[in-house]
Amino acid sequence: MKAGIDAPTGYGCAAGRQSLCGSASGTGRQLVSEVPSIFVGGGGAAHGQPQVLLLxxxxxxxxxxxxxxxxxxxxxxxxxxxxxxxxxxxxxxxxxxxxxxxAMAGDPAGKLHAAFMARAATIGLDLQYRxxxxxxxxxxxxxxxxxRATVAEMGPLLLSRLLDLTEAQEGVLNVAFRLADEEELPLLDLKDLQALLVFIGDNAGDISTRYGLVAPASIGAIQRRLLVLENEGGTGFFGxxxxxxxxxxxxxxxxxxxxxxxxxxxxxxxxxxxxxxxxxxxxxxxxxxxxxxxxxxxxxxxxxxxxxxxxxxxxxxxxxxxxxxxxxxxxxxxxxxxxxxxxxxxxxxxxxxxxxxxxxxxxxxxxxxxxxxxxxxxxxxxxxxxxxxxxxxxxxxxxxxxxxxxxxxxxxxxxxxxxxxxxxxxxxxxxxxxxxxxxMSVLRGKYDTAIDRDSAYERLRARAHKAAAEAEAAERGTAADPQSDPGAFSRGRRYDGGSSRTPAPKTARRSSDSVGEAFAKSFARQLGTKSGQALVRGVLGTLFKKR
CATH class of the missing domain: 3.40.50.300 (P-loop containing nucleotide triphosphate hydrolases)
Structure with a gap:
């Protein structure tokens, strides 16, 4: 009979497994169970009836x-x-x-065996190790x-609890999740969320108009908390x-x-x-x-x-x-x-x-x-x-x-x-x-290797490539295909956002740009500054090293 079951007629006492059920017959209070249950303990002169947990x-x-x-x-x-x-x-x-x-059976030769058998005798349990x-x-x-779990599965409420965010910072995180849904930017790992926060920070004015105030200080606080989470080893959990x-x-x-x-x-x-x-x-x-x-x-x-x-x-x-x-x-x-x-x-x-x-x-x-x-x-x-x-x-x-x-x-x-x-x-x-x-696990190999598929980080990076190429082409007055120009992204890193060059005419910009396109162009301009170059090294450097 099964271990931990409270009576000979307990749950699952099938042929070949009878030795796994506990019996309370030795206490003078024969246990009679009409329903499947788990024998927890009891017995002894100073103790009451044997205790069971009904399944x-x-x-x-x-x-x-x-x-x-x-x-x-x-x-x-x-x-x-x-x-x-x-x-x-x-x-x-x-x-x-x-x-x-x-995962291992109890040891009949162990130092606790005698005490276990004495306790089993007191409460009327036929103890069998397994x-x-x-x-x-x-x-x-x-x-x-x-x-692992994805950032999207965790959600803003639990993630805010994890990062110990204030109410205002939690509001910014909710904006990030909403924007990710609307712009089809899957949030799978921490670098996806970090890249999205960079975009929101660079376009806080536009975002605030659409979703409510997004304070740069709140974005910075979230980024610092994400850094702490990384230092604590939380990076591997998301993905x-x-x-x-x-x-x-x-x-x-x-x-x-x-x-x-x-x-x-x-x-x-x-x-x-x-x-x-x-x-x-x-x-x-x-x-x-x-x-x-x-x-x-x-x-x-x-x-x-x-x-x-x-x-x-x-x-x-x-x-x-x-x-x-x-x-x-x-x-x-x-x-x-x-x-x-x-x-x-x-x-x-x-x-x-x-x-x-x-x-x-x-x-x-x-x-x-x-x-x-x-x-x-x-x-x-x-x-x-x-x-x-x-x-x-x-x-x-x-x-x-x-x-x-x-x-x-x-x-x-x-x-x-x-x-x-x-x-x-x-x-x-x-x-x-x-x-x-x-x-020997039945799950061996299923979770061992992390997968980094196309998600917010990769899509924002692709938009940055495209925006950098378009900005460079606008300066030259020619059209450029970022896919056919492998140097477009590296030139975009040097682009200074018009501080030392003639900006593109305002008429060249479409008033119907989506939020995502506006982000990408602004991000491309940011790449030209020193801070933008540092951002590329910090946010994208790991990926380049892997390749």
């Missing part, structure tokens, strides 16, 4: 909270095992590098398949091939859901990038997946570790977006589980939607800690056998106060629970094993 309520979201070192990682691991065993794909971030052990199908991802492409959501929702040939692990130990050095990426992924799932109502089991379960990073200093509009996604995405079959140290890290409007809860110990060393402890206890359905506030303070490592949704979505009575030991390896795998698993 048909797995998309009702959840919370895993507790102080550092109280066992949140193990809880995260055993829930991932249970969902995978039930055929549900999982996405989770590995902040400390510990979760890669899901590995689970894992796909590794890494935004930097070092410890997993590269993860193609972009992540295909279908690759996160796979099962292996045996029917186990694949566990997608995002290497986040390095990414955590850029917490805003980390939080924005995960929120983008949630938003993409929300916008892409069809409505499924109340499925028998989730289509995907999403664990958001270090969830407080999502809400710290977040603008009201962003918090409202998270609330909307959390409220509506469950009808798409996606369960979201927030993992954080304190439930107070999650806004009340979102906390109220988290029906499945595992609360590890909270320490009350200060007056604020004591207040947070009381507030956390008040969110549970009271158990007459103990005081919830005391239980949250007193539970030890590997124990928790739990409450899972019962039939018809009713919150369960809070229970003190001994968390079951994992079936997979506790702790990280070594780099050689990770490399071997990646070499």
């Amino acid at each position: 048909d309520h797995g998309n009702r979201h959840g919370l895993i909270a507790g102080a550092t070192g109280t066992g949140k990682t193990v809880t995260l691991q055993i829930l991932a095992e249970g969902f995978s065993a039930a055929g549900v794909p999982v996405f989770m971030s590995d902040v400390k590098g510990d979760l890669s052990g899901l 590995a689970f199908p894992v796909t590794f991802w890494d935004m930097f492409g070092e410890q997993g398949h590269p993860v 193609e091939p972009a992540l295909d959501l279908a690759d996160l929702m796979q099962t292996d040939p045996q029917g186990f859901g694949r566990i997608n692990i995002l290497a986040a130990d390095r990414l955590m050095h850029s917490p805003r990038l980390y939080a924005t990426f995960l929120l983008w992924l949630l938003s993409e799932l929300f916008e892409t997946l069809p409505e499924v109502g109340n499925p028998d089991k989730p289509k995907l379960v999403f664990f958001f570790d270090e969830a407080h990073l999502l809400f710290t200093d977040a603008p009201k509009a962003l918090v409202q977006k998270v609330e909307q996604v959390a409220r509506l995405i469950r009808s798409k079959g996606v369960g979201v589980y927030f993992v954080t140290q304190n439930p107070a890290d999650v806004p009340d409007t979102i906390l109220g939607q988290l029906g499945n809860r595992v609360q590890h110990a909270l320490r009350a060393f200060t007056a604020k800690d004591q207040k947070d402890l009381r507030l956390a206890a008040q969110t549970y359905r009271d158990n007459p056998e103990f005081k919830t506030e005391d239980a949250i303070r007193d539970v030890g490592t590997g124990e928790a106060v739990t409450s899972f949704l019962e039939r018809k979505g009713v919150p369960g009575v809070v229970q003190r629970t001994l968390i079951r030991p994992p079936s997979s390896q506790l702790g990280p795998i070594d780099p050689a094993t990770r490399a071997q698993l990646m070499a």
Whole structure:
């Protein structure tokens, strides 16, 4: 039977896989499950009934909270095992590098084996070690398949959050996205956005007339924030091939859901990038997946570790977006589980939607800690056998106060629970094993090589070529074909915009020029100045080096 399933009749206990289901027969409280569920823990003289997470309520979201070192990682691991065993794909971030052990079976000769078997005997679990199908991802492409998204997919709201822009700067970014749509300038990577901002800055007057005030100071601030993002390693995240959501929702040939692990130990050095990426992924799932109502089991379960990073200093509009996604995405079959140290890290409007809860110990060393402890206890359905506030303070490592949704979505009575030991390896795998698993991955080669196709940067560059050639030809009084004149662009770099030469007659300019054409001509004139030459070296230099 499958690992993490709560009863012999649990979900997916097919022939040949019976050894993967947990049994609660050893506690004197035989577990009888009428619906598929995940066995989380329980048992022992001081603890209540065995606790299970019903699979048909797995998309009702959840919370895993507790102080550092109280066992949140193990809880995260055993829930991932249970969902995978039930055929549900999982996405989770590995902040400390510990979760890669899901890809390897637990070690019967390991130093924790005796403790695990003792815990299993206490809660009546027939513990069997096994590995689970894992796909590794890494935004930097070092410890997993590269993860990418286009600038257009990220959108102005999330990008503004990522860059920590003011309201005025966010307005300018919205203008850039609008202009890109109208001028058919695909925004795929950061250099596309940077090139577009150059055009907007050079033509701020024309743009302001059409879209509202575009202050050069705001453009400069955005460009500086993009430079910071580049320095933090964010350049590699924007581009193609972009992540295909279908690759996160796979099962292996045996029917186990694949566990997608995002290497986040390095990414955590850029917490805003980390939080924005995960929120983008949630938003993409929300916008892409069809409505499924109340499925028998989730289509995907999403664990958001270090969830407080999502809400710290977040603008009201962003918090409202998270609330909307959390409220509506469950009808798409996606369960979201927030993992954080304190439930107070999650806004009340979102906390109220988290029906499945595992609360590890909270320490009350200060007056604020004591207040947070009381507030956390008040969110549970009271158990007459103990005081919830005391239980949250007193539970030890590997124990928790739990409450899972019962039939018809009713919150369960809070229970003190001994968390079951994992079936997979506790702790990280070594780099050689990770490399071997990646070499065997079903996605090998799909995302490894970045693609730089025709987009805003290339199209603006082509317009600059053409405008430079036209300007040079206008000075000579002849027509020029920029495609047949390879020196046109280099001459355009020396063009001084008419400061030392006779400008073209005004009648030669069409009053019906599009915004894009006006940009291109202005950009060509700018290329002749020293600042324009520096711009070409800065914006276009990388491309020339590659060629």
